[in-house]
Amino acid sequence: MFRGRCAVSVGLSRVVEPVGVLPQAAWRLDARPEIAADEVRIGLERLNLDAASFRQLSVKHGGDGAAVRGEVLDIIGTRGKMQNPVTGSGGMLIGVVEEVGPDSPLQVLPGDRVATLVSLTLTPLAVTDGLGGWDGLSEQVPARGHAILFGRSVVAVLPGDLPAELALAVFDVCGAPALTDRVVRGYDRPSVAVLGGAGKSGSLALVAARRAGARTAGIVVSDRERETLTKAGLADVVAVADARDPVAVSTAVAEALGGPATVTVVCVDVPGCEHGAILATASGGTVIFFSMATSFPAAALGAEGLAADVTMLIGNGYVPGHASFAIDLVRSVPAVRALFSRRVAGN
Numbered sequence: 001m002f003r004g005r006c007a008v009s010v011g012l013s014r015v016v017e018p019v020g021v022l023p024q025a026a027w028r029l030d031a032r033p034e035i036a037a038d039e040v041r042i043g044l045e046r047l048n049l050d051a052a053s054f055r056q057l058s059v060k061h062g063g064d065g066a067a068v069r070g071e072v073l074d075i076i077g078t079r080g081k082m083q084n085p086v087t088g089s090g091g092m093l094i095g096v097v098e099e100v101g102p103d104s105p106l107q108v109l110p111g112d113r114v115a116t117l118v119s120l121t122l123t124p125l126a127v128t129d130g131l132g133g134w135d136g137l138s139e140q141v142p143a144r145g146h147a148i149l150f151g152r153s154v155v156a157v158l159p160g161d162l163p164a165e166l167a168l169a170v171f172d173v174c175g176a177p178a179l180t181d182r183v184v185r186g187y188d189r190p191s192v193a194v195l196g197g198a199g200k201s202g203s204l205a206l207v208a209a210r211r212a213g214a215r216t217a218g219i220v221v222s223d224r225e226r227e228t229l230t231k232a233g234l235a236d237v238v239a240v241a242d243a244r245d246p247v248a249v250s251t252a253v254a255e256a257l258g259g260p261a262t263v264t265v266v267c268v269d270v271p272g273c274e275h276g277a278i279l280a281t282a283s284g285g286t287v288i289f290f291s292m293a294t295s296f297p298a299a300a301l302g303a304e305g306l307a308a309d310v311t312m313l314i315g316n317g318y319v320p321g322h323a324s325f326a327i328d329l330v331r332s333v334p335a336v337r338a339l340f341s342r343r344v345a346g347n
Helices: 051-060 065-079 164-172 175-184 200-211 223-232 246-257 274-279 296-305 322-332 334-346
Strands: 015-017 040-049 091-100 113-116 125-127 140-142 145-149 155-157 191-195 215-220 237-240 261-266 281-289 311-314
Touching: 040 051, 040 113, 040 164, 051 065, 065 125, 091 145, 091 164, 113 164, 140 164, 164 200, 164 322, 164 334, 175 200, 175 261, 175 281, 175 322, 191 200, 191 246, 200 215, 200 261, 200 322, 200 334, 215 223, 215 246, 223 237, 223 334, 237 246, 246 261, 246 274, 261 274, 274 281, 274 296, 281 296, 296 311, 322 334
Parallel strands: 191 215, 191 261, 215 237, 261 281, 281 311
Antiparallel strands: 040 091, 040 140, 040 145, 091 113, 113 155, 125 145
């Protein structure tokens, strides 16, 4: 299913401005449909906006779906990619391979239905239907148009045994469980706290941590989320705390785990969660930030101010084998699949 990555073209020829930067850092990309010898063109079916970006747009426009749709169209039309100017984040997409350049190292063929495992913030993108099939009220966006992948990209053929929308939701966060697994296995008898444990990345991180031998605590924001996560049985303990309240978070984690966590994973799509995660983590432990709402200066300066001897990692969304790892979790843990299916249905 997982089809490749190769250190060749990084898309510099698609950068319009400023010249010399990589596509993710560019203000504007060239999204023309004609492909170079090592590129791949994908016909769009659906975009998946990342949670932080969608939340910011929805809050900005007071839940007005038409206004959200209008701003997304404006961003794509102006920038040739989907990159929220406030959060800096984008999302990913699914579609059908239309054309493969003769020098492309990506192991896909015309007609393959695929998910891109690279951010929309670096993917040349053009929309041709005005997003007319989207009400602006959900993260998943039906769309027509095209996207371009470079030689050094990551793409996965959609699994035949999962609905496309479900697979897209899993692929969107597949870096979280893989990195959680890697970090947790580096400790002896670890404990893991996941802030935002009832969400997509949070639920997968909890399952990955438990499989790696950790005692787990899911920290959620409401009694309803606590009930959902408790019924799913994905965490050993579930506690309610506002992730933006450092003392409340550290207290909840200490009570749930009998002390600070060895590893704290932040999967909350709102800003201001850095200090609570640091305070909840044991000396010598690790904090993994998977939220695009994270302020990395706040994290670094906060750790310094708290005299916290913790390793802080940015979850960059890529770990070798991450797509297959996440799909296996969904296939093998019915409660995770049910949680994702409900989330997709809600969208």
